[in-house]
Amino acid sequence: MWSIIQSVLAALIGVQKDRKRQQDFASEKPLGFIVAAILVTLIFVLILILVANIAAG
């Protein structure tokens, strides 16, 4: 679980260890990554909205 989130966060900034990448691609099911990526993206967007509201307020 933590491993998947870490990989998604790494993808968000575009930096990943090669060893970790190979380990991720050894996994058979992509569903975990997809769900985690959507959630992390949503959280990121919500943070941006929050920051924009604080700045505008």
Place this chain on the structure above:
Amino acid sequence: MRSLWQWLLPTCVIAGANQAQANGWNMPVGVTDISRDIYGLHMTIFWVCVAIGLLVFGVMFYSLFRYRHSKGAKAAEFHEHTSVEVLWTAIPVLILVGMAVPATATLKNMYDTSEADLDVMIIGQQWRWRYEYLGEDVAFNSNMSTPWEQIRGEAARGEHYLLEVDEPLVLPINRKIRFLMTSDDVIHSWWVPDLAVKQDTIPGFINENWVQINEPGIYRGQCAELCGVNHGFMPIVVHAVEEDEFEIWLAERKEAAEQEAMGVDREWELDELMARGEPVYRAICASCHQAEGQGAPPAFPALANNAQLIDDLDWHIDRIVNGVSGTAMPAFRSTLNPVEIAAVVTYTRNAWGGDTGDAVQPASIAEKIVQ
């Protein structure tokens, strides 16, 4: 050698920046708090970029030189270095956020048009600006006043070539002035660098902006959105004056507007209509229909010796009041007042050998505008 460079490089950079300011290569500091904020941001970000550039290219050229092939340098072969990659991702993020914080504060201030002391409507038209002081019954057109002889190269260029107008926008200093900006025809852009205002005027939309000018003076600008053949001939001149001087000016303009309104109902002589019509023709019509009414067919028809115009007065008035759809001829019903329209119709029917003798009365034009 190293100490020489340490001294020489910053000196050259700062001298260069000062030179750029003196020569007008850099943006002006301006005369409003916001223009100064924007200038400060611009310079801060400029120096950040200079520092990054010097650092990156310094390291790069040093490495190229120090570890060159002829000295037997061998490439380090490794695939990744996660901590360095994280570092060079994080540093730009921090720099960008650091620049975004003051920039956002300035942007917020720029968009805060609330609690203005004076509202001025700015309307772009092909090819002039119209200014309306809302709630003050003062409105006028601001036309370029550079003579066409200068543009055609038949006379020496004046000091403010293409940057001079017949009626400048007069504004008081130390007061918050809100601009409501729109256009009657195509997209224009009202740009005065010293006020740090460059705002598109878009037909059907009203954009807002504001200024509070700190220093009296004359500030010049231009249309900054390509808007047709005379785009280069619709300059902006702002006269910023002391507040009491502005009140006197505004009172004079109001009185003149009242006088003009009273003039609509009285009977006008042919001579006075001709005298009034000529400057209107020069300011408004001559840029397309040419100084002697010869026009520039097929886009701009001739007015001199135009049989239809001479035969049909109603048709002639209708062209000016309502414009001609699908052509460059705009409707002047809201740009010119009835006296001006009557005068310019009279002028075009009697100048250049037309001699119809028609003295078109402002009252009759006023009726047509109401229709």
